[in-house]
Amino acid sequence: MVQSILLLSSKINILVISGFSRLTILGTGHVAWAIGMALKQAGHSVVQVFGRDNARTMELANALDAQPVVNLTDLAPDSDVFILAVSDDAIFDLVNSLPAVRGMVVHTSASVSMEVIKERFSGCGVLYPLQTLSRNRKSNLSDVPFFVEAADENQLLQLTRFASTITSHVIHADSDTRRKYHLAAIFACNFVNHMYSIASDYLTAQGLRPELLGPLMEETAAKAIELGAAASQTGPALRDDSQTMQRHIEMLRYLPEYQNLYALMSTLIQQFHNKPDDQL
Protein backbone atom coordinates (compact mmCIF):
# COMPACT_ATOMS: atom_id res chain seq x y z
CA MET A 1 0.00 0.00 0.00
CA VAL A 2 2.90 2.30 0.63
CA GLN A 3 5.47 2.33 -2.12
CA SER A 4 8.57 4.38 -2.51
CA ILE A 5 8.93 6.98 -5.19
CA LEU A 6 11.95 5.04 -6.39
CA LEU A 7 9.77 2.17 -7.56
CA LEU A 8 8.20 4.44 -10.12
CA SER A 9 11.23 6.39 -11.16
CA SER A 10 12.06 4.15 -14.11
CA LYS A 11 8.73 5.03 -15.69
CA ILE A 12 9.32 8.76 -15.49
CA ASN A 13 11.58 8.57 -18.50
CA ILE A 14 9.05 7.00 -20.82
CA LEU A 15 6.08 9.16 -19.92
CA VAL A 16 5.72 12.76 -20.95
CA ILE A 17 4.84 14.60 -17.77
CA SER A 18 3.84 18.20 -17.83
CA GLY A 19 4.87 20.02 -14.66
CA PHE A 20 2.31 22.19 -12.94
CA SER A 21 3.03 25.80 -13.81
CA ARG A 22 -0.17 27.55 -12.64
CA LEU A 23 -1.43 26.81 -9.15
CA THR A 24 -4.52 27.85 -7.19
CA ILE A 25 -4.79 27.58 -3.42
CA LEU A 26 -8.21 27.39 -1.80
CA GLY A 27 -8.15 28.13 1.93
CA THR A 28 -6.34 30.64 4.13
CA GLY A 29 -5.59 28.61 7.27
CA HIS A 30 -2.30 27.23 8.54
CA VAL A 31 -2.07 24.43 5.95
CA ALA A 32 -2.74 26.89 3.10
CA TRP A 33 -0.03 29.18 4.48
CA ALA A 34 2.54 26.43 5.00
CA ILE A 35 2.03 24.79 1.60
CA GLY A 36 1.66 28.14 -0.20
CA MET A 37 4.92 29.49 1.22
CA ALA A 38 6.74 26.25 0.45
CA LEU A 39 5.47 26.34 -3.15
CA LYS A 40 6.53 29.95 -3.55
CA GLN A 41 9.99 29.19 -2.20
CA ALA A 42 10.25 26.29 -4.65
CA GLY A 43 9.68 28.77 -7.46
CA HIS A 44 6.09 27.89 -8.32
CA SER A 45 3.61 30.51 -9.45
CA VAL A 46 0.48 30.66 -7.33
CA VAL A 47 -1.95 32.57 -9.53
CA GLN A 48 -4.96 32.79 -7.20
CA VAL A 49 -5.84 32.36 -3.52
CA PHE A 50 -9.48 31.72 -2.70
CA GLY A 51 -11.04 32.33 0.71
CA ARG A 52 -14.37 33.37 2.20
CA ASP A 53 -12.81 36.05 4.40
CA ASN A 54 -11.66 39.12 2.54
CA ALA A 55 -8.85 40.23 4.84
CA ARG A 56 -7.38 36.78 5.34
CA THR A 57 -7.57 36.01 1.64
CA MET A 58 -5.85 39.28 0.82
CA GLU A 59 -3.12 38.59 3.38
CA LEU A 60 -2.17 35.17 2.00
CA ALA A 61 -2.57 36.31 -1.62
CA ASN A 62 -0.17 39.21 -0.95
CA ALA A 63 2.35 36.89 0.67
CA LEU A 64 2.23 34.63 -2.40
CA ASP A 65 2.07 37.41 -5.03
CA ALA A 66 -1.25 35.92 -6.12
CA GLN A 67 -4.67 37.33 -6.95
CA PRO A 68 -7.15 37.19 -4.06
CA VAL A 69 -10.52 35.64 -4.93
CA VAL A 70 -13.55 35.58 -2.62
CA ASN A 71 -16.13 34.33 -5.14
CA LEU A 72 -15.74 30.89 -6.66
CA THR A 73 -17.08 32.22 -9.97
CA ASP A 74 -13.92 34.32 -10.24
CA LEU A 75 -11.63 31.28 -10.17
CA ALA A 76 -9.42 31.03 -13.26
CA PRO A 77 -10.40 27.62 -14.64
CA ASP A 78 -7.08 27.03 -16.40
CA SER A 79 -4.87 26.38 -13.36
CA ASP A 80 -2.97 23.12 -13.48
CA VAL A 81 -3.79 22.22 -9.90
CA PHE A 82 -6.37 23.39 -7.35
CA ILE A 83 -5.19 22.73 -3.79
CA LEU A 84 -8.08 22.54 -1.32
CA ALA A 85 -6.35 23.42 1.97
CA VAL A 86 -9.57 23.79 3.99
CA SER A 87 -10.99 22.03 7.05
CA ASP A 88 -12.24 18.47 6.63
CA ASP A 89 -15.84 19.55 7.06
CA ALA A 90 -15.56 22.13 4.27
CA ILE A 91 -14.07 19.88 1.57
CA PHE A 92 -17.31 18.22 0.41
CA ASP A 93 -19.20 21.51 -0.03
CA LEU A 94 -16.24 23.19 -1.69
CA VAL A 95 -15.79 20.36 -4.19
CA ASN A 96 -19.45 20.59 -5.13
CA SER A 97 -19.36 24.37 -5.41
CA LEU A 98 -16.33 24.55 -7.70
CA PRO A 99 -16.88 25.64 -11.29
CA ALA A 100 -15.82 23.21 -14.02
CA VAL A 101 -12.01 23.22 -14.08
CA ARG A 102 -9.56 21.32 -16.23
CA GLY A 103 -6.70 21.08 -13.71
CA MET A 104 -6.24 18.45 -11.05
CA VAL A 105 -8.20 19.00 -7.82
CA VAL A 106 -6.39 17.82 -4.66
CA HIS A 107 -7.08 18.12 -0.97
CA THR A 108 -4.61 18.17 1.92
CA SER A 109 -6.62 16.25 4.53
CA ALA A 110 -5.52 13.18 6.47
CA SER A 111 -9.02 11.91 7.10
CA VAL A 112 -11.10 12.71 4.04
CA SER A 113 -11.17 10.11 1.28
CA MET A 114 -10.03 11.03 -2.21
CA GLU A 115 -13.39 9.70 -3.45
CA VAL A 116 -15.06 12.91 -2.22
CA ILE A 117 -13.28 14.75 -5.04
CA LYS A 118 -13.33 11.89 -7.55
CA GLU A 119 -17.11 11.82 -7.68
CA ARG A 120 -16.97 15.16 -9.44
CA PHE A 121 -13.47 15.51 -10.90
CA SER A 122 -11.63 12.71 -12.67
CA GLY A 123 -8.40 14.67 -12.24
CA CYS A 124 -7.99 14.39 -8.51
CA GLY A 125 -5.61 13.54 -5.72
CA VAL A 126 -4.42 14.05 -2.16
CA LEU A 127 -1.34 15.87 -0.91
CA TYR A 128 -1.15 15.40 2.88
CA PRO A 129 1.83 16.64 4.90
CA LEU A 130 2.43 14.59 8.08
CA GLN A 131 3.24 17.62 10.20
CA THR A 132 1.72 19.89 12.86
CA LEU A 133 1.27 23.32 11.32
CA SER A 134 0.42 26.53 13.17
CA ARG A 135 0.04 29.91 11.54
CA ASN A 136 2.38 31.70 13.95
CA ARG A 137 5.31 29.39 13.30
CA LYS A 138 7.29 29.23 10.09
CA SER A 139 7.45 25.62 8.91
CA ASN A 140 10.22 23.98 6.96
CA LEU A 141 8.50 21.27 4.92
CA SER A 142 11.61 20.03 3.11
CA ASP A 143 11.94 16.81 5.13
CA VAL A 144 8.25 16.36 5.96
CA PRO A 145 6.66 13.18 4.56
CA PHE A 146 3.96 14.10 2.04
CA PHE A 147 1.36 11.37 1.49
CA VAL A 148 0.29 11.42 -2.13
CA GLU A 149 -2.65 9.69 -3.78
CA ALA A 150 -4.16 10.22 -7.24
CA ALA A 151 -6.86 8.81 -9.50
CA ASP A 152 -4.49 7.00 -11.89
CA GLU A 153 -0.82 6.28 -12.34
CA ASN A 154 -0.15 9.16 -14.68
CA GLN A 155 -1.68 11.63 -12.26
CA LEU A 156 0.21 9.99 -9.41
CA LEU A 157 3.45 10.63 -11.27
CA GLN A 158 2.50 14.24 -11.90
CA LEU A 159 1.57 14.81 -8.27
CA THR A 160 4.70 13.00 -7.06
CA ARG A 161 6.87 15.18 -9.24
CA PHE A 162 5.06 18.26 -7.98
CA ALA A 163 5.35 17.27 -4.30
CA SER A 164 9.04 16.50 -4.83
CA THR A 165 9.65 20.18 -5.49
CA ILE A 166 8.81 20.99 -1.85
CA THR A 167 9.85 17.85 0.05
CA SER A 168 12.46 15.13 -0.23
CA HIS A 169 9.99 12.63 1.19
CA VAL A 170 7.03 11.64 -1.02
CA ILE A 171 5.03 8.59 0.07
CA HIS A 172 2.39 6.87 -2.07
CA ALA A 173 -0.48 5.78 0.13
CA ASP A 174 -4.20 5.22 -0.31
CA SER A 175 -6.77 6.97 1.88
CA ASP A 176 -7.00 4.04 4.29
CA THR A 177 -3.22 3.95 4.88
CA ARG A 178 -3.06 7.74 5.19
CA ARG A 179 -5.67 7.56 7.98
CA LYS A 180 -3.57 5.05 9.90
CA TYR A 181 -0.57 7.38 9.83
CA HIS A 182 -2.84 10.18 10.97
CA LEU A 183 -4.10 8.11 13.90
CA ALA A 184 -0.50 7.35 14.93
CA ALA A 185 0.27 11.06 14.59
CA ILE A 186 -2.49 11.91 17.09
CA PHE A 187 -0.52 9.94 19.70
CA ALA A 188 2.93 11.14 18.61
CA CYS A 189 1.94 14.79 18.29
CA ASN A 190 -1.41 15.89 19.77
CA PHE A 191 -1.26 13.67 22.87
CA VAL A 192 2.46 14.35 23.30
CA ASN A 193 1.78 18.07 23.13
CA HIS A 194 -0.92 17.76 25.75
CA MET A 195 1.60 16.03 28.05
CA TYR A 196 3.78 19.12 27.54
CA SER A 197 0.75 21.29 28.42
CA ILE A 198 0.16 19.38 31.65
CA ALA A 199 3.84 19.58 32.67
CA SER A 200 3.92 23.28 31.88
CA ASP A 201 0.60 23.94 33.62
CA TYR A 202 1.78 22.13 36.75
CA LEU A 203 5.10 23.99 36.97
CA THR A 204 3.42 27.35 36.35
CA ALA A 205 0.89 26.67 39.11
CA GLN A 206 3.82 25.91 41.43
CA GLY A 207 5.50 29.20 40.55
CA LEU A 208 8.26 27.34 38.69
CA ARG A 209 9.71 27.65 35.17
CA PRO A 210 8.27 25.43 32.41
CA GLU A 211 10.93 26.60 29.95
CA LEU A 212 13.51 24.55 31.85
CA LEU A 213 11.90 21.45 30.29
CA GLY A 214 12.98 22.50 26.77
CA PRO A 215 16.23 20.51 26.46
CA LEU A 216 14.46 17.46 27.91
CA MET A 217 11.63 17.70 25.37
CA GLU A 218 14.06 18.01 22.47
CA GLU A 219 16.25 15.15 23.67
CA THR A 220 13.27 12.85 24.32
CA ALA A 221 12.21 13.23 20.68
CA ALA A 222 15.74 13.00 19.29
CA LYS A 223 16.56 9.91 21.34
CA ALA A 224 13.35 8.10 20.36
CA ILE A 225 14.06 8.88 16.69
CA GLU A 226 17.61 7.50 16.99
CA LEU A 227 17.07 4.48 19.25
CA GLY A 228 13.35 3.80 18.85
CA ALA A 229 10.87 4.77 21.54
CA ALA A 230 10.78 1.43 23.37
CA ALA A 231 14.57 1.36 23.80
CA SER A 232 14.55 5.02 24.90
CA GLN A 233 12.19 4.72 27.85
CA THR A 234 13.49 5.78 31.27
CA GLY A 235 11.85 6.82 34.55
CA PRO A 236 10.23 5.43 37.67
CA ALA A 237 7.51 3.38 35.92
CA LEU A 238 10.02 1.53 33.75
CA ARG A 239 12.28 0.71 36.68
CA ASP A 240 9.24 -0.01 38.88
CA ASP A 241 10.32 2.55 41.47
CA SER A 242 7.09 2.40 43.45
CA GLN A 243 8.30 4.77 46.16
CA THR A 244 8.86 7.61 43.70
CA MET A 245 5.59 6.88 41.88
CA GLN A 246 3.71 6.90 45.17
CA ARG A 247 5.23 10.23 46.14
CA HIS A 248 4.27 11.72 42.76
CA ILE A 249 0.69 10.46 43.11
CA GLU A 250 0.62 12.15 46.52
CA MET A 251 2.03 15.41 45.09
CA LEU A 252 -0.83 15.43 42.56
CA ARG A 253 -3.57 14.97 45.18
CA TYR A 254 -5.07 18.39 44.39
CA LEU A 255 -5.15 17.61 40.65
CA PRO A 256 -7.19 14.40 40.42
CA GLU A 257 -7.22 14.33 36.59
CA TYR A 258 -3.45 14.51 36.38
CA GLN A 259 -3.19 12.05 39.25
CA ASN A 260 -5.34 9.52 37.36
CA LEU A 261 -3.39 10.08 34.15
CA TYR A 262 -0.10 9.57 36.02
CA ALA A 263 -1.34 6.23 37.38
CA LEU A 264 -2.74 5.11 34.00
CA MET A 265 0.39 6.00 32.01
CA SER A 266 2.63 4.34 34.59
CA THR A 267 0.56 1.15 34.34
CA LEU A 268 0.63 1.26 30.53
CA ILE A 269 4.41 1.72 30.53
CA GLN A 270 4.84 -1.24 32.88
CA GLN A 271 2.51 -3.45 30.84
CA PHE A 272 4.19 -2.44 27.58
CA HIS A 273 7.63 -3.23 28.95
CA ASN A 274 6.29 -6.38 30.58
CA LYS A 275 7.20 -5.49 34.14
CA PRO A 276 4.66 -6.76 36.65
CA ASP A 277 4.33 -4.71 39.85
CA ASP A 278 6.08 -7.25 42.02
CA GLN A 279 9.21 -7.40 39.86
CA LEU A 280 11.95 -4.92 40.66
Next chain:
Amino acid sequence: MVQSILLLSSKINILVISGFSRLTILGTGHVAWAIGMALKQAGHSVVQVFGRDNARTMELANALDAQPVVNLTDLAPDSDVFILAVSDDAIFDLVNSLPAVRGMVVHTSASVSMEVIKERFSGCGVLYPLQTLSRNRKSNLSDVPFFVEAADENQLLQLTRFASTITSHVIHADSDTRRKYHLAAIFACNFVNHMYSIASDYLTAQGLRPELLGPLMEETAAKAIELGAAASQTGPALRDDSQTMQRHIEMLRYLPEYQNLYALMSTLIQQFHNKPDDQL
Protein backbone atom coordinates in the same frame (compact mmCIF):
# COMPACT_ATOMS: atom_id res chain seq x y z
CA MET B 1 13.16 28.54 46.14
CA VAL B 2 14.78 28.70 42.73
CA GLN B 3 17.35 31.42 42.32
CA SER B 4 19.56 32.20 39.41
CA ILE B 5 23.29 31.86 39.55
CA LEU B 6 23.47 35.56 38.73
CA LEU B 7 22.04 36.47 42.12
CA LEU B 8 25.11 35.01 43.76
CA SER B 9 27.73 36.13 41.33
CA SER B 10 28.61 39.30 43.21
CA LYS B 11 29.69 37.23 46.19
CA ILE B 12 32.07 35.09 44.17
CA ASN B 13 34.62 37.89 44.20
CA ILE B 14 34.81 38.19 47.96
CA LEU B 15 34.99 34.49 48.77
CA VAL B 16 38.01 32.32 48.18
CA ILE B 17 36.69 29.27 46.36
CA SER B 18 38.89 26.33 45.67
CA GLY B 19 37.93 24.52 42.45
CA PHE B 20 37.54 20.74 42.55
CA SER B 21 40.63 19.19 41.03
CA ARG B 22 40.27 15.52 42.07
CA LEU B 23 36.96 13.80 41.40
CA THR B 24 35.57 10.37 42.22
CA ILE B 25 32.54 8.86 40.50
CA LEU B 26 30.54 6.14 42.24
CA GLY B 27 28.29 4.23 39.87
CA THR B 28 28.60 2.86 36.34
CA GLY B 29 25.12 3.45 34.89
CA HIS B 30 23.92 5.95 32.31
CA VAL B 31 24.10 8.96 34.67
CA ALA B 32 27.65 8.04 35.72
CA TRP B 33 28.63 7.73 32.05
CA ALA B 34 27.00 10.98 30.97
CA ILE B 35 28.36 13.08 33.82
CA GLY B 36 31.76 11.36 33.73
CA MET B 37 32.22 12.00 30.01
CA ALA B 38 31.06 15.60 30.37
CA LEU B 39 33.54 16.16 33.22
CA LYS B 40 36.37 14.62 31.22
CA GLN B 41 35.54 16.81 28.21
CA ALA B 42 35.56 19.85 30.50
CA GLY B 43 39.13 19.00 31.46
CA HIS B 44 38.50 17.60 34.93
CA SER B 45 40.51 14.75 36.33
CA VAL B 46 38.45 11.79 37.47
CA VAL B 47 40.82 9.86 39.69
CA GLN B 48 38.65 6.85 40.58
CA VAL B 49 35.48 5.11 39.41
CA PHE B 50 33.75 2.86 41.93
CA GLY B 51 31.31 0.10 40.97
CA ARG B 52 30.22 -3.30 42.25
CA ASP B 53 30.59 -4.95 38.83
CA ASN B 54 34.19 -5.48 37.77
CA ALA B 55 33.73 -5.32 33.99
CA ARG B 56 31.42 -2.31 34.01
CA THR B 57 33.65 -0.45 36.45
CA MET B 58 36.71 -1.18 34.30
CA GLU B 59 34.88 0.02 31.18
CA LEU B 60 33.90 3.42 32.59
CA ALA B 61 37.25 3.86 34.38
CA ASN B 62 39.06 3.22 31.09
CA ALA B 63 36.86 5.72 29.27
CA LEU B 64 37.67 8.35 31.90
CA ASP B 65 41.38 7.46 32.33
CA ALA B 66 40.58 6.75 35.98
CA GLN B 67 41.43 3.98 38.41
CA PRO B 68 38.72 1.30 38.75
CA VAL B 69 37.70 0.52 42.33
CA VAL B 70 35.37 -2.30 43.37
CA ASN B 71 35.95 -2.15 47.14
CA LEU B 72 34.94 0.96 49.03
CA THR B 73 37.97 0.55 51.28
CA ASP B 74 40.15 1.31 48.24
CA LEU B 75 38.60 4.74 47.72
CA ALA B 76 41.14 7.55 47.84
CA PRO B 77 39.79 9.71 50.68
CA ASP B 78 41.37 12.90 49.42
CA SER B 79 39.13 13.55 46.41
CA ASP B 80 37.50 16.97 46.36
CA VAL B 81 34.10 15.58 45.38
CA PHE B 82 32.46 12.16 45.45
CA ILE B 83 29.62 11.93 42.93
CA LEU B 84 27.11 9.22 43.81
CA ALA B 85 25.57 8.43 40.40
CA VAL B 86 23.68 5.34 41.53
CA SER B 87 20.00 4.35 41.66
CA ASP B 88 17.77 6.06 44.22
CA ASP B 89 17.45 2.87 46.22
CA ALA B 90 21.23 2.47 46.50
CA ILE B 91 22.08 5.96 47.74
CA PHE B 92 21.27 5.44 51.43
CA ASP B 93 23.32 2.26 51.74
CA LEU B 94 26.22 3.71 49.79
CA VAL B 95 26.35 6.86 51.94
CA ASN B 96 26.48 4.74 55.05
CA SER B 97 29.13 2.40 53.64
CA LEU B 98 31.54 5.14 52.56
CA PRO B 99 34.80 5.51 54.48
CA ALA B 100 35.43 8.87 56.13
CA VAL B 101 36.27 11.32 53.33
CA ARG B 102 37.11 15.00 53.44
CA GLY B 103 35.63 15.99 50.07
CA MET B 104 32.05 16.96 49.33
CA VAL B 105 29.64 14.04 48.81
CA VAL B 106 26.90 14.72 46.24
CA HIS B 107 24.21 12.59 44.65
CA THR B 108 22.56 13.02 41.23
CA SER B 109 19.01 11.95 42.06
CA ALA B 110 15.82 13.89 41.44
CA SER B 111 13.85 12.23 44.19
CA VAL B 112 16.23 11.58 47.07
CA SER B 113 16.60 14.33 49.65
CA MET B 114 20.01 15.86 50.33
CA GLU B 115 19.42 15.07 54.01
CA VAL B 116 20.24 11.41 53.31
CA ILE B 117 23.86 12.48 52.78
CA LYS B 118 23.89 15.32 55.30
CA GLU B 119 23.18 12.98 58.20
CA ARG B 120 26.67 11.58 57.72
CA PHE B 121 28.66 14.17 55.77
CA SER B 122 28.55 17.89 56.49
CA GLY B 123 30.12 18.51 53.08
CA CYS B 124 27.23 17.46 50.87
CA GLY B 125 25.08 18.44 47.92
CA VAL B 126 23.00 17.45 44.93
CA LEU B 127 23.84 17.73 41.25
CA TYR B 128 20.76 16.65 39.24
CA PRO B 129 20.63 16.96 35.44
CA LEU B 130 17.07 17.42 34.11
CA GLN B 131 17.60 15.10 31.16
CA THR B 132 16.78 11.58 29.93
CA LEU B 133 20.03 9.66 29.74
CA SER B 134 20.56 6.27 28.10
CA ARG B 135 23.86 4.47 27.92
CA ASN B 136 23.68 3.82 24.18
CA ARG B 137 23.25 7.49 23.28
CA LYS B 138 25.92 10.14 23.61
CA SER B 139 24.54 13.08 25.55
CA ASN B 140 25.46 16.72 25.20
CA LEU B 141 24.89 18.20 28.65
CA SER B 142 26.06 21.73 27.81
CA ASP B 143 22.54 23.25 27.75
CA VAL B 144 20.92 20.84 30.23
CA PRO B 145 19.62 22.46 33.43
CA PHE B 146 21.54 21.12 36.42
CA PHE B 147 19.70 21.47 39.73
CA VAL B 148 22.20 22.17 42.45
CA GLU B 149 21.75 22.09 46.22
CA ALA B 150 24.35 22.15 48.99
CA ALA B 151 24.61 22.24 52.77
CA ASP B 152 25.66 25.88 53.05
CA GLU B 153 26.25 28.90 50.86
CA ASN B 154 29.98 28.38 50.49
CA GLN B 155 29.46 24.80 49.32
CA LEU B 156 26.67 25.96 47.03
CA LEU B 157 29.08 28.36 45.36
CA GLN B 158 31.69 25.63 44.97
CA LEU B 159 29.19 23.23 43.48
CA THR B 160 27.72 25.92 41.22
CA ARG B 161 31.17 26.78 39.94
CA PHE B 162 31.87 23.09 39.35
CA ALA B 163 28.54 22.47 37.53
CA SER B 164 29.16 25.55 35.40
CA THR B 165 32.13 23.81 33.83
CA ILE B 166 29.80 21.28 32.16
CA THR B 167 26.56 23.24 31.62
CA SER B 168 25.53 26.82 30.94
CA HIS B 169 22.41 26.31 33.00
CA VAL B 170 22.84 25.92 36.78
CA ILE B 171 19.68 26.20 38.90
CA HIS B 172 19.65 26.48 42.68
CA ALA B 173 16.75 24.48 44.06
CA ASP B 174 16.01 22.65 47.28
CA SER B 175 15.00 18.98 47.31
CA ASP B 176 11.27 19.81 47.33
CA THR B 177 11.53 22.04 44.26
CA ARG B 178 13.75 19.54 42.46
CA ARG B 179 11.05 16.89 42.98
CA LYS B 180 8.44 19.11 41.36
CA TYR B 181 10.56 19.52 38.25
CA HIS B 182 11.06 15.78 38.21
CA LEU B 183 7.31 15.16 38.37
CA ALA B 184 6.76 17.56 35.45
CA ALA B 185 9.54 15.76 33.59
CA ILE B 186 7.70 12.44 33.94
CA PHE B 187 4.88 13.95 31.86
CA ALA B 188 7.14 15.82 29.41
CA CYS B 189 9.53 12.90 28.87
CA ASN B 190 8.47 9.45 30.11
CA PHE B 191 4.77 9.76 29.21
CA VAL B 192 5.62 11.54 25.95
CA ASN B 193 8.00 8.73 25.09
CA HIS B 194 5.32 6.15 25.78
CA MET B 195 3.01 7.99 23.37
CA TYR B 196 5.78 7.56 20.79
CA SER B 197 5.94 3.86 21.70
CA ILE B 198 2.20 3.44 21.15
CA ALA B 199 2.29 5.27 17.80
CA SER B 200 5.26 3.20 16.69
CA ASP B 201 3.74 -0.04 17.95
CA TYR B 202 0.47 0.64 16.11
CA LEU B 203 2.17 1.46 12.79
CA THR B 204 4.46 -1.57 13.04
CA ALA B 205 1.48 -3.84 13.70
CA GLN B 206 -0.16 -2.39 10.56
CA GLY B 207 2.95 -3.13 8.48
CA LEU B 208 3.66 0.60 8.19
CA ARG B 209 6.75 2.73 8.88
CA PRO B 210 7.11 4.36 12.33
CA GLU B 211 10.21 6.27 11.22
CA LEU B 212 7.99 8.53 9.10
CA LEU B 213 6.84 10.15 12.37
CA GLY B 214 10.34 11.55 13.04
CA PRO B 215 9.92 15.06 11.60
CA LEU B 216 6.53 15.35 13.34
CA MET B 217 8.03 14.38 16.71
CA GLU B 218 10.86 16.89 16.35
CA GLU B 219 8.57 19.69 15.22
CA THR B 220 6.03 19.04 17.99
CA ALA B 221 8.76 19.56 20.60
CA ALA B 222 10.33 22.54 18.81
CA LYS B 223 6.99 24.27 18.32
CA ALA B 224 5.93 23.79 21.95
CA ILE B 225 9.29 25.19 23.09
CA GLU B 226 8.87 28.25 20.85
CA LEU B 227 5.17 29.00 21.24
CA GLY B 228 4.31 27.20 24.48
CA ALA B 229 2.43 23.91 24.47
CA ALA B 230 -1.09 25.32 24.89
CA ALA B 231 -0.71 27.63 21.87
CA SER B 232 0.82 24.78 19.84
CA GLN B 233 -2.03 22.30 20.14
CA THR B 234 -3.63 21.05 16.89
CA GLY B 235 -5.72 18.04 15.93
CA PRO B 236 -9.26 16.66 15.99
CA ALA B 237 -9.80 16.96 19.78
CA LEU B 238 -8.88 20.65 19.81
CA ARG B 239 -11.15 21.46 16.86
CA ASP B 240 -13.83 19.13 18.23
CA ASP B 241 -13.89 17.09 15.02
CA SER B 242 -16.10 14.34 16.42
CA GLN B 243 -16.36 12.47 13.10
CA THR B 244 -12.60 11.94 12.89
CA MET B 245 -12.34 11.06 16.59
CA GLN B 246 -15.16 8.53 16.21
CA ARG B 247 -13.43 6.92 13.24
CA HIS B 248 -10.16 6.68 15.18
CA ILE B 249 -11.94 5.09 18.13
CA GLU B 250 -13.41 2.57 15.69
CA MET B 251 -9.98 1.91 14.10
CA LEU B 252 -8.64 1.07 17.59
CA ARG B 253 -11.40 -1.42 18.41
CA TYR B 254 -8.92 -4.33 18.57
CA LEU B 255 -6.67 -2.38 20.95
CA PRO B 256 -8.96 -1.47 23.87
CA GLU B 257 -6.17 0.07 25.98
CA TYR B 258 -5.16 2.44 23.22
CA GLN B 259 -8.82 3.10 22.47
CA ASN B 260 -9.45 4.13 26.08
CA LEU B 261 -6.33 6.27 26.14
CA TYR B 262 -7.40 7.98 22.89
CA ALA B 263 -10.78 8.83 24.41
CA LEU B 264 -9.27 10.01 27.71
CA MET B 265 -6.62 12.22 26.11
CA SER B 266 -9.16 13.74 23.73
CA THR B 267 -11.42 14.59 26.66
CA LEU B 268 -8.50 16.08 28.62
CA ILE B 269 -7.47 18.20 25.63
CA GLN B 270 -11.02 19.49 25.22
CA GLN B 271 -11.38 20.25 28.93
CA PHE B 272 -7.99 21.97 29.04
CA HIS B 273 -8.83 24.15 26.06
CA ASN B 274 -12.33 24.70 27.43
CA LYS B 275 -14.19 23.37 24.43
CA PRO B 276 -17.42 21.64 25.41
CA ASP B 277 -18.62 18.92 23.04
CA ASP B 278 -21.43 20.99 21.60
CA GLN B 279 -19.17 23.89 20.60
CA LEU B 280 -17.55 23.65 17.18
